[in-house]
Amino acid sequence: MIAHLKSLWRRSGWNEFVLTSAGLAFIVAVCGFVLLARAAPQGEYLELEEKLMLSLRQPDDVSRIIGPWWVQEVARDVSALGSAMTLILMTVLVLGYLLLRRGYAAAALVVVATLGGYGISGSLKNVFDRERPDVVPHLSHVTSESFPSGHSMLASVVYLTLGALLAQTAVRKREKIYFINVALFLAFIIGVSRVLLGVHYPTDVLAGWSAGTAWALLCWCATYWLQRRGTMRSDLVDEDGSAS
Numbered sequence: 001m002i003a004h005l006k007s008l009w010r011r012s013g014w015n016e017f018v019l020t021s022a023g024l025a026f027i028v029a030v031c032g033f034v035l036l037a038r039a040a041p042q043g044e045y046l047e048l049e050e051k052l053m054l055s056l057r058q059p060d061d062v063s064r065i066i067g068p069w070w071v072q073e074v075a076r077d078v079s080a081l082g083s084a085m086t087l088i089l090m091t092v093l094v095l096g097y098l099l100l101r102r103g104y105a106a107a108a109l110v111v112v113a114t115l116g117g118y119g120i121s122g123s124l125k126n127v128f129d130r131e132r133p134d135v136v137p138h139l140s141h142v143t144s145e146s147f148p149s150g151h152s153m154l155a156s157v158v159y160l161t162l163g164a165l166l167a168q169t170a171v172r173k174r175e176k177i178y179f180i181n182v183a184l185f186l187a188f189i190i191g192v193s194r195v196l197l198g199v200h201y202p203t204d205v206l207a208g209w210s211a212g213t214a215w216a217l218l219c220w221c222a223t224y225w226l227q228r229r230g231t232m233r234s235d236l237v238d239e240d241g242s243a244s
Contacts, residue, residue, distance in 0.1 A: 156212025
């Protein structure tokens with residue numbers, strides 16, 4: 001069985017593998033968000049979520065995260081990787097590089113994905129209007145609504161989009177997979193940090209991951225479709241499959 005799967009992996013083209021994986025991931029992400037949106041803001045998982053958040057704090061002092069003193073500082077630093085300023089700065093720097101290479105299609109993907117992600121995140125927060133958790137003290141300053149987590153959603157959008165662009169420039173399959181996995185890892189630890197800091201319920205983070213992943217995949221698939229139709233040129237990869 002394993003040998004058969006390996007044989008299919010070797011025979012299959014990278015594009016077919018990516019499109020199939022992206023389609024399945026998009027369906028899972030959308031369904032996951034819908035299920036969470038129908039239950040989480042109404043408090044269906046509230047008791048379980050509050051128990052989990054309390055378990056991450058010192059029993060004798062819920063203002064401190066469990067573990068050594070530096071865990072709290074690390075959580076704040078990791079959370080900053082998903083902050084608006086960090087993501088905007090990273091996006092602007094990447095756009096500058098893409099424009100220098102005349103990678104207009106890739107630059108358009110980054111702009112649409114990022115701006116669309118911010119717009120969708122803000123709109124969803126206003127629609128669900130879920131209050132921030134109050135079971136533990138917040139260890140980071142917050143002002144907006146809780147559902148979905150903006151840090152988790154926008155980290156998924158920006159890092160997955162950039163990871164996909166980097167994967168497009170790689171030649172070997174394992175290198176492409178590495179870039180995507182790095183993007184997923186960054187989105188994951190940023191989301192976890194938001195729960196550790198007490199500013200989001202776990203379902204806020206799950207919903208943010210789901211919505212962000214779905215939007216990033218939708219933008220990427222649209223760009224890929226336009227490139228295949230010849231409407232948009234692939235700026236980062238030459239016709240022979242090598243990075244331009």
